[in-house]
Amino acid sequence: MKSLEQLTDSVFYIMAAFTEPRHGYAVMSLVEEITNGEVNIGPASLYTIIKKLIKQEYVELFEDANSRRKVYVLTERGREILQADIERRKTMVQFAEDGLNKGRVQ
Amino acid sequence: MKKTYKISNGLAFFEQKDLQMLREKAAEGWMVESFKGGLYTFTKSSPEDVIFSIDYHEMTPEDEEEYCDLFAAAGWTHVYSHTGIHLFKAVPGTPPIYSDAASKTDQVKRTAKPVYIVTIAALLFTIIALAFMKLAEGFLNQAGKIGFFISIVLFIPMLMTSMALFIQLLKVNKSSKN
Numbered sequence: 001m002k003s004l005e006q007l008t009d010s011v012f013y014i015m016a017a018f019t020e021p022r023h024g025y026a027v028m029s030l031v032e033e034i035t036n037g038e039v040n041i042g043p044a045s046l047y048t049i050i051k052k053l054i055k056q057e058y059v060e061l062f063e064d065a066n067s068r069r070k071v072y073v074l075t076e077r078g079r080e081i082l083q084a085d086i087e088r089r090k091t092m093v094q095f096a097e098d099g100l101n102k103g104r105v106q
Numbered sequence: 107m108k109k110t111y112k113i114s115n116g117l118a119f120f121e122q123k124d125l126q127m128l129r130e131k132a133a134e135g136w137m138v139e140s141f142k143g144g145l146y147t148f149t150k151s152s153p154e155d156v157i158f159s160i161d162y163h164e165m166t167p168e169d170e171e172e173y174c175d176l177f178a179a180a181g182w183t184h185v186y187s188h189t190g191i192h193l194f195k196a197v198p199g200t201p202p203i204y205s206d207a208a209s210k211t212d213q214v215k216r217t218a219k220p221v222y223i224v225t226i227a228a229l230l231f232t233i234i235a236l237a238f239m240k241l242a243e244g245f246l247n248q249a250g251k252i253g254f255f256i257s258i259v260l261f262i263p264m265l266m267t268s269m270a271l272f273i274q275l276l277k278v279n280k281s282s283k284n
Contacts, residue, residue, distance in 0.1 A: 042205035042206070044203035045203070048212050
C-alpha cells in the first residue's frame, strides 16, 4: 500500500464510511451490513489503514466533546480522492455493463 | 497459581506454529498469560477452544486503547501486549485480523525494517572487527578478535531473521497479487 492513488476495495469502503464522522469500530459493522456480510474488514487491517489515511491527510480526527472514543472524518483532500476513485470505478462498471448489454455472440 | 512455560519457536520463523501451540495449550486448560523475551507463560484455567492472532505495532497507551477496541468490536479479546507485540484470542471462525493483503504487507514491512537495520549494523561491526584483526597489532588486534567473535554471534541470527522476514514479505506480496 505504497500510495493510495488507486484505492483498494478495503480503503474505498473505509473512506466511504468516513464521509460522515464515525468511530473506527463503527466502520467494521457498517461495511458488513452494507455488503450483507460479504465484506469483512479485519481490525488489524482497519487500524493500519486508518493510520495510513491520517498520514496521507485523507482523514482527520473529528472533535466530538461527547465522545470518549476517537471519531474520524474525511478531509477535503480525502473527499477529492474518493470522488476520483468513484469515477474510476464507474468507468469500470460502465465498460462491463455495456459489454453485457450488447448481448451474447452466438 | 499454577504456571507453566514454553519457549517460542521464533515469531519471525514460525508464527503459525506458535499460535497453534497456544491453541493446543488453551484446549488443555493452560491459558497464555504473557509473552516476554521469547518465553510464554501459561496459567491454569478451564479448557477453552480458542484461536490466537498476533500483530505488531509500536503505539502510545492512548492509541492502544483504541486499537484494542477495534479488535474487541471484531470479536478478538486482548490477551497481552509487550514491546509492540500484541496477542489476541477469539472463538474459532472469527474472521482474521488482516482482511486486506495490502495492509498485511505493510505489517510485515514494518516488522522487518528495524531487523534489517540491526542486521546491517551487525554486518558493519563484523567488517570493522575483521579489519582490526587483520590489520592492527597488539591490543587492537586482540580487541578485533573478541569483537569479531561477538559480532558473528550477533550477525548470524540477525541475518537468519532478516531472511525469514524477507521470505514472508515475498509470500504476502505474492498472495496480494492473486
